[in-house]
Amino acid sequence: MSRAVLIARRELSAYFRSPLGSVVIASALLLDGILFYWRSLSQRLLSGEALAEFFWWTSGVTITAALFLAMRLVAEERQTGTFTLLNTAPLREWEIILGKYLSVFAMVLILQLLSLYMPLLLLVNGKVSLGHIAVGYLGEVLLGGAAAAIGLFASTLTRSQLVSIVVGAAIVVVMLVFWVLAQAIDPPLNKFLAAAALHHANFRPFQFGILELGATAYYLSVAYLFLLGAVKILEARRWR
Amino acid sequence: MIEIQELCKYYGQRRAIGPLSARIEKGEVIGLLGLNGAGKTTTLRVLACDLLPSSGTVKVGGIDVVERPEEVRRKIGYLSDRPPLYDEMRVREYLQFAYELRGKSSADGKKRVPAVAERLGLERVIDDPVFSLSHGYRQRVGIAQAVVHEPELVVLDEPISGLDPVQIVEMRALVRQLGETHTVIVSSHILSEISETCDRLLVLRDGVIVASGTEEELSQSLLEGIRIELTVRAESSDLARILGVLRAIPDVGSAGAIAALERGARVQSFEIQAKRDVREQVGVSLLQAGFPLLAMQRTESELEDVFLRLAGGTRPNAAKSEVS
Numbered sequence: 096m097s098r099a100v101l102i103a104r105r106e107l108s109a110y111f112r113s114p115l116g117s118v119v120i121a122s123a124l125l126l127d128g129i130l131f132y133w134r135s136l137s138q139r140l141l142s143g144e145a146l147a148e149f150f151w152w153t154s155g156v157t158i159t160a161a162l163f164l165a166m167r168l169v170a171e172e173r174q175t176g177t178f179t180l181l182n183t184a185p186l187r188e189w190e191i192i193l194g195k196y197l198s199v200f201a202m203v204l205i206l207q208l209l210s211l212y213m214p215l216l217l218l219v220n221g222k223v224s225l226g227h228i229a230v231g232y233l234g235e236v237l238l239g240g241a242a243a244a245i246g247l248f249a250s251t252l253t254r255s256q257l258v259s260i261v262v263g264a265a266i267v268v269v270m271l272v273f274w275v276l277a278q279a280i281d282p283p284l285n286k287f288l289a290a291a292a293l294h295h296a297n298f299r300p301f302q303f304g305i306l307e308l309g310a311t312a313y314y315l316s317v318a319y320l321f322l323l324g325a326v327k328i329l330e331a332r333r334w335r
Numbered sequence: 336m337i338e339i340q341e342l343c344k345y346y347g348q349r350r351a352i353g354p355l356s357a358r359i360e361k362g363e364v365i366g367l368l369g370l371n372g373a374g375k376t377t378t379l380r381v382l383a384c385d386l387l388p389s390s391g392t393v394k395v396g397g398i399d400v401v402e403r404p405e406e407v408r409r410k411i412g413y414l415s416d417r418p419p420l421y422d423e424m425r426v427r428e429y430l431q432f433a434y435e436l437r438g439k440s441s442a443d444g445k446k447r448v449p450a451v452a453e454r455l456g457l458e459r460v461i462d463d464p465v466f467s468l469s470h471g472y473r474q475r476v477g478i479a480q481a482v483v484h485e486p487e488l489v490v491l492d493e494p495i496s497g498l499d500p501v502q503i504v505e506m507r508a509l510v511r512q513l514g515e516t517h518t519v520i521v522s523s524h525i526l527s528e529i530s531e532t533c534d535r536l537l538v539l540r541d542g543v544i545v546a547s548g549t550e551e552e553l554s555q556s557l558l559e560g561i562r563i564e565l566t567v568r569a570e571s572s573d574l575a576r577i578l579g580v581l582r583a584i585p586d587v588g589s590a591g592a593i594a595a596l597e598r599g600a601r602v603q604s605f606e607i608q609a610k611r612d613v614r615e616q617v618g619v620s621l622l623q624a625g626f627p628l629l630a631m632q633r634t635e636s637e638l639e640d641v642f643l644r645l646a647g648g649t650r651p652n653a654a655k656s657e658v659s
Contacts, residue, residue: 101432186436
């Protein structure tokens with residue numbers, strides 16, 4: 096575990112020493128701000144509705160930012176040859192993946208913290224509860240964590256960061272449209288697809304400040320499964 | 336220290352190495368030689384537990400690389416053909432990171448890193464970012480990360496590649512220095528780069544060890560006897576006659592004409608492969624046949640010839656013309 100933290104620390108410092116971390120976070124915050132003004136402040140909405148609208152739109156930004164942040168984690172190291180250092184150190188694959196995941200998860204947290212001023216504006220000037228804000232952010236963090244795990248998984252598949260983000264985005268898009276497919280097909284598969292959708296039914300409760308254990312478990316499971324997949328890919332690569 | 340038995344590694348259907356068997360004793364400095372694509376890097380990656388073998392066994396310090404890879408990796412420091420350097424880090428923090436990554440404590444690292452930097456001549460750049468280093472320094476930092484945790488076995492994949500002549504001399508000295516405290520395996524596709532630094536050479540061709548031994552052992556076993564080059568005053572029409580004279584000398588294995596070693600008219604040069612030193616008889620025989628001898632010298636059996644023969648499957652001096 097301590098070596099996973101060591102890797103996480105190095106990755107986190109790499110985010111801030113290269114332009115990627117700052118550019119992604121700055122772009123995400125700019126987009127968040129524009130969407131907040133356009134969809135929440137410019138509409139004649141009650142403050143609770145404006146907050147729900149904020150969480151809805153910023154969730155898309157969070158997913159995109161998580162994918163961009165995660166795309167380099169393994170792909171870049173394999174491209175530049177630095178992955179050899181990790182691969183020949185006395186580490187298990189799960190320590191490598193956990194360390195890298197912790198770093199991108201920390202970046203998602205930083206992004207959420209920096210966007211906090213927008214809901215706080217609604218809290219100060221409107222009538223929203225702290226609970227709504229907290230649960231909404233929990234949803235953002237869980238969704239961002241799941242998207243980061245998908246991005247990390249995609250990053251283990253290739254040496255190219257470009258291919259990595261395309262693959263990650265493709266997985267996310269497929270999981271996003273599960274709920275559309277669910278409307279078009281018959282039970283019981285439609286219920287399964289609706290429950291497996293990355294955003295719609297699973298994120299909606301958080302958006303409105305409702306903490307649902309099922310949705311929480313869903314996002315944790317998605318993150319776990321994709322991280323497990325990433326570990327298995329690293330293990331398999333040694334045999335190739 | 337290392338036991339390799341019937342090691343094979345496949346990439347898909349293609350066999351990259353094997354079957355390969357070797358034994359390396361503790362404290363040896365081994366040179367792994369082969370042309371590009373011979374399987375050197377794959378062999379070293381298996382030894383460093385970067386890759387796992389398709390079949391066969393590899394044991395480092397008695398520990399199997401498949402059964403307990405983490406334990407094996409603790410004993411190994413590995414420099415790949417491209418040093419695994421994080422450009423945005425400073426040399427000191429990179430080495431500290433590499434040290435702690437091997438399960439060592441941060442406090443010990445703070446003492447160990449400056450000592451390793453000093454040993455490898457990195458004091459001047461220890462607080463510089465890695466991206467600002469020259470190629471030679473990058474190689475040194477790469478070696479430093481491989482030895483910072485004091486491994487028993489140091490594996491260096493082409494550490495001399497791309498260095499300038501001064502850096503090559505320094506790197507050879509460095510490898511020799513490492514050999515005093517570690518078992519070292521160093522690979523290269525250029526024989527002269529490592530022949531001076533290694534106790535023993537393993538020559539790889541098509542993923543198989545085709546020869547093993549010291550420089551002298553390889554020379555003696557593969558180059559028969561000695562080679563003599565000579566230049567005589569003769570017309571080109573006399574070539575066949577001169578070759579007849581040379582081949583008639585006892586213990587001369589082969590004789591052939593080569594490009595003239597001296598300028599001037601009526602100058603012909605020849606090369607002889609003989610089981611023993613036959614220079615006296617050559618001189619006498621040529622004089623008796625009426626061909627004045629201008630020059631004659633014995634050329635030592637060059638290791639490069641051995642290497643080319645073994646690694647490339649080509650005959651030494653194949654480019655030189657022969658007149659039968």
